[in-house]
Amino acid sequence: MYRYLELRLIEHLREFLARTYGLENANIVVEQPPKIEFGEYALPLAFELARKLRKAPRKIAEEIVAGVGALPGFEKFEVAGGGYINVRVNRAELAAAVADDVKPPAAIPPGKVLVEHSSINPNKAAHIGHLRNAILGDTFVRLLRVAGREVDVQNYIDNTGVQVADVVVGFMHIEQKSRAQIETLAAAPQFDYVCWDLYARVSQWYAEDKENLKVRADTLHAIEEGNNETAAIADLISVSVLKRHLETMERLDIEYDFLPRESEILHLHFWDAAFGKLKEAGVLTYEASGKNKGCWVMRRAGTSKPLTTGSTEGTGEGRTGESHEADEGGISEEDQKVIVRSNGTVGYVGKDIAYHMWKFGLLGRDFGYRKFFRYPNAHECWISTTDGERDHPHFGDVAEIYNVIDARQSEAQNTVIEALRGLGHGEAADRYTHFSYEMVALTPRCAAELGYTLSEEDKARPWIEVSGRKGFGVKADDLLDKLIASAGKEVDARHPELSAAERGEIATQIAIGALRYFMLKFTKPSVIAFDFKDALSFEGDTGPYAQYAVVRASNIFRKGGFDPSQFCRDRSGDYLQTPGKDGGGKDAASRVSTEEFAGFLGGEGGDEIWELWLAAAQTSHVVGQCIAATEPAYLAKHAFRLAQLFSMFYHRHPILSEAGEGRKRFLLTTAAVVRRELIRVLGAMGIRVPAAM
RNA sequence: GCGCCCGUAGCUCAAUUGGAUAGAGCGCAUGGCUACGAACCAUGAGGUUGGGAGUUCGAUUCUCUCCGGGCGCACCA
Incomplete structure (x- = not known):
């Protein structure tokens, strides 16, 4: 209702400015006065107009107040300070409308919105960094839905990458486990925790002997190829860990609609379809020589094509050196991003370009779909397959997308956006939003509490980055358990009359409230230096x-x-x-x-x-x-x-x-x-x- | 070296996107429960917004520069 009044106010003022001063489409800033006594809206408008109209701001404000006329819902306009215009609404009318929950019709943009979030590598337990991602994403989904938008929630699963391969290596080569043994482990609770520890051990095993990295390469290759024992084990692991992630997120009331997997992007040849279009549009160029000989490359986002002025890459001293790329229109080596490797395989960014073409309905191919996970509220979560069920919801082909991905990947994200633009899909590129946020790290004190020994240098840092590779971090389920236990202690003391089940329910809701609020109270560009003391607080701004x-x-x-x-x-x-x-x-x-x-x-x-x-x-x-x-x-x-x-x-x-x-x-x-x-x-x-x- | 982000009270963060006297929480000090349950409220101390210059009627916000910190810049994902 407040928003509706604000829009009406702006419209009314625009008309007045056009009529009185001949100003079309004036930019009208509306804010709230510092004190409630001053009114509900404040307009610094007169300051802006002072130059244009060559009059004192206060004078202009007086003119506007005198001439603006009555507007239903508003009480009066008045000049304040050096030229502010404060506006008072009719309190009683607004209150009556609020009590009646009046919602004036608002324009809802057409088309579906796709939000991608979580996207946790399915090779280990989710940690606090993933929680920030999922909570930001899920909250944004809820916001869009409150605003009347139709939203698809997707969680991209990288089930064929090195991270999964590493855990496969761990089970097969370090632990010497058979497929049947892994199956048993995967069916037991907390399989994601088992993988968490194993993943850290594998990283160490690689560090011990560089020869071990060969095993990784072979394993990765086998997984990508498919139809073999190694790929079957990788699938078993990734699906089991993925289920655990869904269960963890479900504890926080976070649900997904569709889980597109990298394996299908490979096996359904999404890349082939994209590759042809990218070559045709000249987005990708073949390097016949140099560092990236034999690769198909693309201009890295954020680097600009030097037009008339030479690049800074001089041959000797001075700035007169000629550009290396100006003659051929090529891209200097350092601005190249390899999309297709010289051995013909496609990298992560390439797969992401194809995936995003699919999101906007620009690829001309689709996934197969199969039901994967049924939530207690009967909501169905689908997963990609090569051969899917006949009847399934229509995913993809959306008007806008939001990718909740941490700030470290902004360059890769921008490269995908530029690829779409290069393909001539500028409108799609404009509706592609990298929902970027900073990481969750640990305070040195928190790291010490967890039993990690810190160097003097680390102790002096403001925060220490979480590392799955080192097994260094706070697992999501552990944090939630801790929060529930802590809230439970309080609830037990305050409400001994309630049943254990009731107290448990309350404690859980408080824990979720504390956790979700904690992850949302920081603005996105702020690194969260995680500390149990802050996260477990139930008082104040919580x-x-x-x-x-x-x-x-x-x-x-x-x-x-x-x-x-x-x-x-x-x-x-x-x-x-x-x-x-x-x-x-x-x-x-x-x-x-x-x-x-x-x-x-x-x-x-x-x-x-x-x-x-x-x-x-x-x-x-x-x-x-x-x-x-x-x-x-x-x-x-x-x-x-x-x-x-x-x-x-x-x-x-x-x-x-x-x-x-x-x-x-x-x-x-x-x-x-x-x-x-x-x-x-x-x-x-x-x-x-x-x-x- | 290049690019992006950050620097605000002792600590952790805000600041309506360029607006009126820079605000909260925690912590600290003091006070308030026969209760619509104190996971609360009230009062107080605490600031050269990292330094400098510029743009502007107006800068925590924009530009430049310096200082300090973080993150990217693989034929990894």
Whole structure:
């Protein structure tokens, strides 16, 4: 609703500026004033216009305020400071609309969205770095769905790469295990943990003797070729570990729709289809000589073609040296990215280009599909195969894609984008977003706690990178278990009257809330230096704090013998409602009239509670910002702000003992609205609210 | 060497994407439970936003430069 008013305000001002000053399509920045008393919107517009109109900002602001005229839903415009225009909405009308959960129709872009996230190598247990990826991705999926978009969730499985090969090497050559023995191990619990340890041992084994690397090369080759014992073992391992990953993520309410695997990209010859098109478009060029002789290469993203000026690669001194590539239009060696190796095999980026052509429906080939994993809610997760089932959902062929992949791969991601552009698919390239985020590392203290001995140099570092190869890191399931145990201790102490099952359920929800919130509170470019002390905190700026606010709100209604739905509507998921119908599902006797809202929210005394209402009105606005900026952290901020404002409100206004009938109804409505919004925001973060805390 | 990211309170992070007096949490000090359960609230101390220059009416935000840190730059994925 807040968002809708903002759009109306912008539109209205644009019209006014065009009419009055002849300014078309002026860029109008809208923000919130620093204090609630100043109004709901602030416009620094006059500062921007000062130069164009050659007038003092304050003068312009006065003109705008005088001439802008009335706008439904708004109370007044006023000049503040050196030329700000502060805008006041009609509080009572907005509050009534929020209580009724009015959702003005919003334009939803056409087409499906594909979000790729998790994409964990299926050769070892998931760790905290993977958790950040999955939680960011899953939250973004939820945000898109809240905004009314149709979303496919994909988890790309690299089941034929070196990482899986390494574990195969470990079982076959170090452990000397037979296929049947591995099968037994894979069927037992925590197979991913077994692989975690083995993977670290294999890395060590390679380091001991370089000859051992030959085994890896042979194994990798056999896996890629398929139809042999080694490939069968690799498949057994990758599928079993993948199942474990799905189970781990399911603990956090993270689900996928489709698991495309690299093996099918190879066996269904996706690359052949892409290769032809890439050669034809001149995206790939053959190197007949030099370092990359015999390879098909592509220009590395971020390197630009030197046009008239020579490259910096001078032959001697000075800057007059001629470019090595200008004559032939070729790419200098250091700007080349090898896509097809001289032995004819295709590398990772090549496979990724083909995969992304498929995503946009540009490849002309499709996967085979088979059901793979059924979630308790009956949701079906599909996996790629060569020969699939006849009936399956239609995947791929989407309008927009988001790839949740850490920042270290931004160059590879950009190279794929440039390949699409080079193929003439500029529109697709523009709707390809690398959802980039920084890694999760460990603080030196945390590393020491885990029993790793650190060099003096490491101790001085701000963080130490997690390394699967070294087996160095915190496993996802271990962290979750720790969080549940810690939350459980608190729940047991606070609610001895509840059954063990109920307490376990609450502890789990708190643990998930703490973990998901923790991973979302940092903005994407910030490295998370992980520490158990911070992650296990349930106080302050944390998930449990926000959950607790909702529990307290619920307790008011429970103790008072009310139902929150008496006081406010909830049209979640109802996209076709007819706005403006008063009363709706609400209890008529509990309804606060617009006149009453005006009384309680008006004047200076109303500011404090109004601030809470305004924040509650902003959820869809925040959701829009999160999507536009691909930044779920704004959502966590919003949840915290709502919870914090509610906690203050809760302390200052004892509701059930309120003597005034009208005021009590108003306070209950306030609590009901904030509760609804907090549940909604936490829901978008994948956090549920426990029955008690 | 080239490219990308980061540097804000003791610590961990925000700052509406260029706007009004730079805000939170943790920690520290003090105070508040016969309860709509304190996983909470209130009060306080704590800042030359790494240094410098520039653009702008206005810079934590943009540009340049220096300092410090991180990550990329394989015929790996």
